[in-house]
Amino acid sequence: MNETESSTPYHPRWLRPRMSTYWWLEKPAYLTFMLREGSCVFVGWFAVYLLLLLDALLEGPLAYELFLAWSATPWVLLLNIVTLAFVVFHAITFFQAAPQAMVVRIGRMRVSPQAVLLGHYAGWVVVSAIVAFVLLGAR
Amino acid sequence: MTRHPEPLLWMLFSAGGVVSGMLMPVLVLLFGLAFPFGWVNPPTYDALRALVAHPIAALVLFALCALSLFHWAHRFRHTLYDAFQIKHLGGVIPVVCYGTAVVGSAVAAYLLWQLS
Amino acid sequence: MSNRITLQIARYRPEQESEQTFDEYEVPYSKETAILDGLNYVKDALDGTLAYRWSCRMGICGSCGMTVNGEPKLTCATFLADYAPGPVRVEPLRNFPVIRDLVVDIGDFMQKLVRVKPWLVRAAEKPVSEGEYRQTPEQLEDYKQYSMCINCMLCYAACPVYGLDPHFIGPAAIALAQRYNLDNRDEGSTERMRVLSEHEGIWACTFVGECTKVCPKHVDPAGAIQRYKLTAAIDSMKSFFAPRGA
Numbered sequence: 001m002n003e004t005e006s007s008t009p010y011h012p013r014w015l016r017p018r019m020s021t022y023w024w025l026e027k028p029a030y031l032t033f034m035l036r037e038g039s040c041v042f043v044g045w046f047a048v049y050l051l052l053l054l055d056a057l058l059e060g061p062l063a064y065e066l067f068l069a070w071s072a073t074p075w076v077l078l079l080n081i082v083t084l085a086f087v088v089f090h091a092i093t094f095f096q097a098a099p100q101a102m103v104v105r106i107g108r109m110r111v112s113p114q115a116v117l118l119g120h121y122a123g124w125v126v127v128s129a130i131v132a133f134v135l136l137g138a139r
Numbered sequence: 140m141t142r143h144p145e146p147l148l149w150m151l152f153s154a155g156g157v158v159s160g161m162l163m164p165v166l167v168l169l170f171g172l173a174f175p176f177g178w179v180n181p182p183t184y185d186a187l188r189a190l191v192a193h194p195i196a197a198l199v200l201f202a203l204c205a206l207s208l209f210h211w212a213h214r215f216r217h218t219l220y221d222a223f224q225i226k227h228l229g230g231v232i233p234v235v236c237y238g239t240a241v242v243g244s245a246v247a248a249y250l251l252w253q254l255s
Numbered sequence: 256m257s258n259r260i261t262l263q264i265a266r267y268r269p270e271q272e273s274e275q276t277f278d279e280y281e282v283p284y285s286k287e288t289a290i291l292d293g294l295n296y297v298k299d300a301l302d303g304t305l306a307y308r309w310s311c312r313m314g315i316c317g318s319c320g321m322t323v324n325g326e327p328k329l330t331c332a333t334f335l336a337d338y339a340p341g342p343v344r345v346e347p348l349r350n351f352p353v354i355r356d357l358v359v360d361i362g363d364f365m366q367k368l369v370r371v372k373p374w375l376v377r378a379a380e381k382p383v384s385e386g387e388y389r390q391t392p393e394q395l396e397d398y399k400q401y402s403m404c405i406n407c408m409l410c411y412a413a414c415p416v417y418g419l420d421p422h423f424i425g426p427a428a429i430a431l432a433q434r435y436n437l438d439n440r441d442e443g444s445t446e447r448m449r450v451l452s453e454h455e456g457i458w459a460c461t462f463v464g465e466c467t468k469v470c471p472k473h474v475d476p477a478g479a480i481q482r483y484k485l486t487a488a489i490d491s492m493k494s495f496f497a498p499r500g501a
Contacts, residue, residue, distance in 0.1 A: 015275060
């Protein structure tokens with residue numbers, strides 16, 4: 001069967017309302033979904049930000065200082081404040097989806113959804129602590 | 140089995156989601172706010188340079204940059220479909236999205252290689 | 256029975272008009288009166304021309320799905336008292352073509368359902384002399400949740416991906432495929448994977464999660480889909496690196 005075939009035959013008198021472009025404003029759950037999807041823009045931005053940092057490091061100490069100074073300018077600060085909010089939102093919603101999206105088994109026992117969620121948060125705390133320790137301890 | 144790359148793209152998206160979720164909040168907090176605002180001192184040039192030269196750090200950074208870009212690409216492509224209903228426009232959107240991710244990953248690999 | 260509530264019911268009379276209109280009816284209700292009871296009262300006492308589907312009136316046949324105040328609901332399991340003082344807006348189920356009034360065409364879903372082969376697929380049936388198929392309680396638990404689906408299609412009505420692109424195979428079809436994939440008596444997961452891993456199969460889903468929220472039987476189709484994505488992705492990687500023989 002042709003995989004792209006839609007199975008609803010055309011009928012001239014059947015009503016087919018078109019979905020509004022603003023369908024995602026109709027329900028709070030849809031809006032939350034759109035915001036969650038939109039968080040990817042800020043994930044992408046920060047990946048670019050890291051690449052800019054790496055490039056500055058490659059160019060030398062002056063470039064690094066310039067990067068730090070640039071990151072302190074008002075627009076960049078504002079952007080990164082918003083980025084922090086969205087990146088945290090992304091982490092929370094992604095972890096929240098994990099127990100529903102995967103069945104974790106140890107032997108034959110099924111790990112409870114709460115444990116899966118807690119495991120993600122614990123991992124988040126540990127990883128963040130390690131990164132902070134490494135970066136703040138680097139002299 | 141499948142003649143399209145969706146499974147691979149989805150796995151990259153998922154991995155990118157986990158890696159960015161775990162690592163980005165603390166990095167944004169530090170490099171985006173704490174250091175610029177002066178709450179704590181940023182690492183010195185030499186210290187940071189030495190840090191990213193370390194193979195494990197370089198690997199983590201590469202995974203973070205590359206996978207985050209693929210995470211963005213996959214999710215952004217679907218958001219364009221959902222928000223603007225342009226799914227029928229076909230191949231341009233995926234090529235631009237994943238192409239950007241590939242280029243970004245290559246840049247990350249190059250920079251980290253040069254820094255090592 | 257002195258309480259009364261207004262129902263704003265969507266009407267579509269294709270032989271007379273080309274647009275949907277709304278008619279208002281006042282119906283009596285008590286705390287046990289379901290929306291379906293209200294519709295039956297309308298048809299019985301007020302307007303016999305109203306067209307709508309229903310059957311078991313107890314939440315198991317899946318016929319009476321409609322949009323109530325913007326949300327997909329089983330009208331037999333939704334109560335007017337919860338919407339007091341009203342009015343209550345009753346529309347046909349979203350994302351399906353409307354044939355008349357509150358009746359939608361479900362042919363698309365029916366075709367998709369058949370494509371996922373929602374029955375036990377076996378290379379050869381065990382002869383009766385060899386005894387029964389055995390299944391432990393743990394094996395039953397693996398798929399039991401997905402077997403609760405009553406094909407009411409509230410999940411399709413709630414899914415924006417399906418709304419935007421009717422080619423998407425949809426939540427219930429995938430959940431039902433999983434009900435059989437995870438059944439230890441079944442041998443059909445390879446065949447179903449061919450269907451499910453198409454472009455508009457599981458990969459079109461963006462995990463909005465609304466399907467799970469509206470499901471009256473707590474099937475959790477969103478969970479079924481995400482779990483199957485992992486299964487399908489791993490299988491895809493396996494067949495890429497170690498192709499099975501033809």
